[in-house]
Amino acid sequence: MTQLVGLIPLFPLIGFLVIGLWQKKFPGIFSGILASVLVALSFIISAGIFFTLPTSPVTVDIFDWIVCGSFSAKMSFYIDPVSSVMLLIVTGVGLLIHIYSIGYMKNDEGFARFFSYMNLFVFFMLLLVLGSNYLVMYAGWEGVGLCSYLLIGFWFKNTEYNHAANKAFIVNRIGDLGFVLGIILMFLNFGSISFDQVFSSASHMPHNQPVMVTITLLLFVGAIAKSAQIPLYTWLPDAMAGPTPVSALIHAATMVTAGVYMIVRSNIIYSLAPFTLHIIAIIGLATALFSATIALAQTDIKKVLAYSTVSQLGYMFVALGVGAYSSALFHVTTHAFFKALLFLAAGSVIHAMSGEQDIRNMGGLRKKLPITFLVFGAGTLAISGVPPFSGFFSKDEILAKTYLQSPFMFIVLSITSVLTAIYMFRLFFLTFYGTFRGNREQEHHLHESPPVITIPLVILAILSTLGGFLGMPSILSSHHFFDTFLSPSIAPGTLAGSGEVSHTFEWTVVAVSVLVLAAVIIWLYSRYQTRGNVPPQEEASFTPAYRVLNHKYYIDEIYDTIIVKPLYGLGVVFWTLVDNRLVDGVVTGINKGVLYSSQMLRRVQTGNIGFYIFVMVFGIIALLIFNLVL
């Protein structure tokens, strides 16, 4: 089965080429069906690999990619529990989102182009998770960045969207630079970039060696940008400009978790640099809390979900920072389910509302969109961590592992958890309860989405509900499937919770969290349903705190003032003085000189044979004098 792994990325690549090259020729929704079938084929092989997984990691060589002196990078794939879980997420969730998109994008003129980009994205994402060395991973890493750019700016006629796409791309370049420097340093240090060799030579090194700390920090810079952590998170909310399925696939379920995957993959070298792990935990914690507060005051349905994604990614980084790699990957999995679900359900709402995204203009949709309402509810319960929905298990696990490391972080994370429930239920109640606040036309148009949209939603809702049972906490079951499954890929002794939390403590946490959640839900229900509270439309009626949160702490404006504007200023200086005057002057000068001498030289060609022969003889004499006399 593992030998077939080469086919997994091949199918979407074929899809990209075929659909991309002949996009004008395919009738109707054919390209969408083709793209979905190809991803389905990849999913089937991924599932086959998952169920017949060999006990030790396997590397499958496809071809020699770059061989140059002592440097060699093979195009080869690495199959172990971690990559096989990611394979299932990428192809499985990817498949559902592809099917959903057939319905969602049906009337878009760029239908075929959309699916060619989507398949290209799946190809690069698979390259990223399958690569057996850092260079293949980097190729996938860059590729998904490219696809993200293409898809954010998918509706390229809108200038705003193009700006959002540029922002995502440019911010990611910063991270990519760190990533590539990390890879170079790794090659200089270990003489190799393949996982096997790096990990085996790293494992003999002492802890916190400066070079290891540098490598891990540089790689982490890449993860910060890709996974939208402080200070490089600002691109992700803007990335919501893309079509909703893109937000679900790329900016919630898969690409943004690439940073988490990369660190889980490199857990052996990260465990050797506890200093880096501390930094990761701090940044993750700050991001989780910070973006959760922003989400409290957003009114765009996708923006709330975007900040929630940033916040949940922060959770995962906290887990990584405390060394709970498998918990982080567990949360990646459950998050992929429920966040994809929430985005797609939001898409269904937007679809029904004729493109409206402001929750202040929604309300009371539960009667008109019963299926969407139910699945969105399941997603909300899951992300808020209500037992027994999947988010409860993965969050609970991260909380427990964090408590073992630092009670302070545990408290902050718990607060974040409560905030999550608040902004999610605020969103949920404002959208589905109360009375309808949109205009007449929208009300008239309200309808439940067709099955091609609702069926993927229902499947994702089931996964979000039950997915948590993959990793039951020890109070409920002695068998933690996820931990055991991943253990071959996680460095021994790095699993946090070498000391378990006591069962009494865990039960207390569960009980308290359920009570707090119940209180939050009741409070929000009365606030939005019973009293019909709606966030104010006018900026003047904002309370000061609400205004700050609504403006996202003015971070975009601050970045603009201290980084973007000075850079533009510098650009203007270089453009007018250095480029226009100096460089262009020199270039045109040379150009003029070349043209002038060309004009002069043409005149030598007279057409007169006598002259030609004279020059030849002259040349020979000159050569003879040059060589024999001088």
Next chain:
Amino acid sequence: MVTLIILAGLGLISLFSEIFSFRKILYPLILAGLAAAFVANITDWNTGGAIFNNMMHSDHFSVAFNGVLIATAFFWFLVSPGYFHDPTNRTDHFSLLLFSLTGATLLTSFSNMIMLFLGIEILSISLYVLAGSKKQDLASNEAALKYFLIGSFTTGFLLFGMALLYGASGSFNLEAISRFIANNQGQGNVLVYTGVILMMSALAFKVSATPFHFWAPDVYQGSPTVVTSFMSTVVKTAALAAFLRLFMYCFGTINGFWSGGIEIIAAASIIIGNLTAIFQDDFKRMIAYSGVSHAGYMLLAILAMNNSSASSLLYYSAGYSLSLLVAFSALLLVAKATGAETISAFNGLAKRNPLLAGITIIAMLSLAGIPPTAGFFGKYYIFSAALKSNYTGLVVLAVFGSLVGVLYYFRVIIVMFREGSDTRPVVASPGERIYLLLIAFLILFIGVWPGYLVSLL
């Protein structure tokens, strides 16, 4: 040896086809014969050695270059037959071309000065006639006469140089001359040195390097386009192979003496060739001048005198020949539609025949040395060979020269996208389309996988 016999025999058969009236099947016969010659040539790879009483020496160098020459000629025959409308003259032209090719193969495998002379003469005399083969055209006649006059003039230099070398060493055999030179290095033998300079000048004429290049623009422009195409590909490759073979393997021990001269010739060719090509309106004149600069680049391989000289020259000439074949075929088709052979005849080609425009772009990119075409790697290998032998200054000059080259090669590309007054479609027959696609594919193929050719030598 078999290769040579097949090629000469093919030439004779072309002549006989008129008498025994089987000229209808002559064309396929020639293609088959060339294919057979190619195969026969390859089978010589490991069975080399002295042949014809040590007049010639078959080795990896000669087999590889013969392969490129025969393949180029084969492609030439694929794309050019339609040009000879008159069926009677056609057989004569074919036989002349085949004899010329025979001369070219002598130039890659000679081990005796006499064979070098014979090769050059067989190659050239056929071409003198071919250059004038458009009998009614004044320019064609002028080209033939000019080519002949200057060519015979330089043959004099060649013979004089050989005579001087014979006078010094008492032999025409390359090995004997090489031994003599090696044994008498310190004595500053004026006969040898003068002979070497004279032969250098004669060969520089054949490869059209400055200051012996003046014939090229006039002859290239005046000759029928297919003949120009043959001259600038097969003839140039053969002449450069002879140049390398003679100077590296025979005069190699005194390279300190002659390298200065070639340095000057190469530098002058790069400067003069590139600069004069800029303002040419006639496509063939532009190619002629740019051919001067390409000769300059290729001389760097001879200057380098190291183990990558031969392989880089082989690769460069293969890429250069393929690109020029495409360029000239495109010119033929464009000229057929518009009646002009100027660069502006390509106006709007992107609309008039997108496929042809695309293929021409590949050829132009290759000539300009843009990756991933063969032209880029050809330059890369030659420049890096020259750098290995510390010709940094010359390589810098060559790189600047290539930059100037972009100017006039891209002019052709730009013109293709300009809206012209002439919107008549440029027609290419299905066969021509397939052959041109095949050659364009080869340009890209050896550009992406240069190892197959470079590792030969």
